[in-house]
Amino acid sequence: MNPREKEASQSPKTKKIELRGILLVVPTYLWLIVTFLIPVISVLMLSFAELHPVTKNIVSFPTMNNYLTLFTNLDYVVVLLRTLLLTVAVTISSVGLAYAVAYFITFKILKNKYTILLAFQAPYIASYMMVLLAWRLLLGRSGVINSLLMSMGLTSGPIELLGYNAFSVWLVLTATWFPWLILPIFVSLEKIDRSLLEASQDLGASPFTTFLKVTFPLSLPGVFVAILFVFIPTIGEFVAPAVVGGTTGLMFGNLIYDFFLKGFRWDIGSAFAVCLLCIVILAVLVLFRKIGFEKLMESL
C-alpha cells in the first residue's frame, strides 16, 4: 500500500472521494451481479437439483442425476467429444491461418500495412449472421458451390463434404474467426525488435531456425490472446451448427439450447452448462498460467 492509498482511509476529503467512487460503480456493480453473477450461480445450483418439469419447483436437492444423465447417455458424450474436437480444430486452423497472414503482413509487406489489416476486418462490419447466411447458401448438397461444380461438369454428383455437416461447421467457424485473430498476432509480431532476428541470422541460424527459436516464442503472447479469442466463443457455439451443421454437425451448445428452450429441462441443461463452463475455466487457467495474467492483459 503506497502512502497515497493509505491516506484514503484517513482524511475526510478522501472519504468523500471514496463515497463518490462507490456511488459511481453501484449501477455497474448491480448490473453485473443481478444479470451475471446471480444467474450463473443459480444455474450452478440448479445443476444439482431436480426440477418439476412444469412448475419448475425443486423436487430434490442435492442430486448428481443431471450429471449422470450427461455421462451415461452415449449420444450426449459423442456430442461433447465432437464439440471438443471441433473447438480444438477450429482453434488450430484459425490461429494458424491468422498467424500466416499476420506474418505475411508484418514481414513481407512494406507499405499500407494498416490498411490491409483493416481490410480484413471489413466483412464483419455486417454481422455474424450475414456471414453465416452466405455460407449457408454456398454450402449444402445443392448449395452454390456444389451446383456450380456440377453445372460445369467437374463432378457428377454433389460433394458430400460440402453439405451441412461437422466439416462445414469447422470450415465456416475457421473462416469467420481467423480475420479477428490477425490483429493480436500482428501486434505481437510487430513489437519484436528486428535486430533480434538479424542477430539470430548473424549467429548462423537459418531463416527457419530463426522463426522457430526467436520469432515464434516472442509472438506467443499474441498467439495466446488469439487462442482465447476463438476458443471461448467456439466451444459455446450453437448458432453456426444450427445454420450449417445439419444433423451431424450439432454441438454441445445446441444441446443446452434445446434443454432450455425446447425441452424445458433447466436442471439437465444447467448441468451441461456447468460442464461447459468448467472446460472454459480450465482452458483459461492453463492459458493464464502459461503466459501470466499481466502479460495477457497487456497484449489485449
Place this chain on the structure above:
Amino acid sequence: MKKTNILWSIVVIFAIILAFSPITILFLLSLNDSPALPLKNFPTTKWYEALFQFPGAMESIVNSLMVAGVTTLVAVVLGICGGYALVRTRFVGKSFFTGLLLMPMVVPYIIMGISLLSFLLRLGMEPSLITIIIGHILLAIPYATLVLTSRFIGFNISLEEAAMDLGADRLTTFRKITLPLIMPGIITAAILSFIISWEDVAMAVLLAGSQQTAPVFMFSLVTKLPKFVPILTAMSTIMFAFAIVLAILMRKAERFSIS
C-alpha cells in the same frame, strides 16, 4: 526464394477468398433470380420487393436499431461512471469489481444467455426486446468500461483543477473540460457497444420473445422456414449498407471530436 513466395501467395489468396468471397457472393445473389450460380436474369430486385412484403422483416431491423440504441446509451453511461471510478477514486473491493467486470468477456454467450433467461423467467419476466436489451448491456459493459478507463488514465487531472482554479464549479468543469476531452473514448465505446448489440445472434436468440431483432429474425427463418432464405440475401445486404454508413458516420464523429 521463388518457391516460398509462391507458397505465401497461395496462403494469402486462400485467406482472402475465405474472408471476402462469401459476402460478395451473397451480395450478387441478392440481385439474382435464384440463390445459385451462374447468374441468371441479373440484376433483379425481386428479393428486395419480397423482403418489404414479408411480415416481420423490416420490423426486426427497426427493433435491432432500438435495442442497439438503448444498449449503447446505457453501456456508455455506465462505462463513464465505471471508468471514472476505477481511475479517479478508491473504494473497497476495487479488485473484486475489476475481476467481475472482466468475467463476462471470458464466459461463452450460451452460458450467460441461459443463466439470464432462466433467472428472468423465474422473476416472472416475459422474453421481449427488454430482456434482449438487458443481455446486451451485460455484453457491452466490460468493453465500454475498459475503453473509458484507458481514456481516463490518459487524462491529466490538472486540466480539471485548472478549470476549477479559474472559477468553474464541479458541474461546469465536467461539462466544459472532462466531457469534451473524453469524447473520443465515449465515441469508441459507443461504436463498440452498438456493434456488439447489432451483431449479436446468440444472446438475442436465447432472450427473444415474439419481438425479434434482425439477426434473430434471420436465424429463425433459416432454421424454421428454409425456403424463404433468399429474401434474407436482400435483408442482409441492406443491413450491411446500413452498417457501413453508420461506421463512416461514427468515424467522422471520432475524427471531429479529436481535432
Place this chain on the structure above:
Amino acid sequence: MKIDVELKNVTKKYGEIVAVDDVSFAVERGQFFSLLGPSGCGKTTTLRMISGFETPTEGEIFIEGKPMTNVPPFKRPTNLVFQNLALFPHMNVFDNIAFGLRIKKVPENEIQKRVKEMLELVRLPGYEKRKISQLSGGEKQRIAIVRALVNRPAVLLLDEPLGPLDLKLREEMIVELKRIKREVGTTFIYVTHDQGEALTMSDKIVVMNKGKVVQIGTPMEIYEKPKSKFVADFIGGTNFFEGKYTDGAVEVDGLGKISIESGAHVSKKTLLLSVKPEKICIGKKLKKVDNIFDGKVTESFYQGRAITYKVLLENDSLITVVAPSYGMERVFGIGEKVKVGWNKEDARVIT
C-alpha cells in the same frame, strides 16, 4: 503594509508523510514572493493549499485577511499557473484565456478587450485563433500566465513555470516575468527549486527544506547571511570550515587560523564558517587578503564568464573557487600549486 496571504502554522500530512511541517509566513501586497527549496520539500503542496486543492491538516490560511478553510478553489481570489501548465487542449488560445471570464459571465465585448490586452502584455498579439498544440514552449508558458492573470486575481501563484524550458528561453522568461509583474502589480507567489530564478526575481524568499521553513528574507539576506548550513549550501553552493574559536580567528585542524570579523558568535567554542566560491581569490601570489592558504588545483572548468577550480588544501579538504575570467592571466593547470585567499568579512559564521 497590507498582507495578502498569510499561513499560520500550516501542516499537511499524507498518512505518515509530513509534506509540509508547521509553516508560517506572510506575503505583502504587491510582493514578488518566492518559495525556494529542493525537490520534494513541499513547495507544490504549500501552493496547492493556498489555491484550495489541498486542505491543511493543521493550521490556517488567510487570503486578504479572510480565513480560507472550507472555501473551494473556484471561490478563492487566487489563480494558479500549473507546473505542467494545464492549458485546455481542445480550446484555442482565445478560449483558454477567456475561460475564467466566461465563467464569471463577463460581457463578451469586455472579454474581447481583456484578452487582447493580455496578449499584448505578453507580446503575442494575433494569437487568438492558434491551437495549443501550435504553440512553442515559451508561448505556452505566457498563455498559461495570462490565462490566470486575466481574471485579476488578488494573488497569482506560479508553480515552477519555467521548469521545462531550456536555459536561454528561461533567462528570457525571467526578464519577461519581471516586466509583467511590474506592469500588473499583482502579488506573485512563485515556486522554484532554482536559486538563480528566485534570487533574480524575488522581493522576498522563503527557503524550505523537508517541509519546514528554514529561512525567510530578501535575496541578499538569504545569499549573504545564510542562517544555516542548509541555506548556505543550497543557495549557490559554498565552502565550509569548522574549527575552534580563539581570539578573532578560527583554528582549523591541519590548515591554520582563519581570521573572522569580531561578532556576537564568540560565545561558542566550535564554529562553522561558510565562504562562497566567488569570494575566494586564486593566484600564484596574493596581496591584501586577510586569509591566505596553499593549495593544489585538482580540476578546472572553463565556463566562459568564469572559471571554476577545485582546490585541495593542506588539510585535505577540497574547496570550490569561482574566478571571473575578466582580468585573468591564464587558466591554472591541474596539479599546479596555487594560493587561495579571502577577506575576513567574506567568511560567514553559521549559527
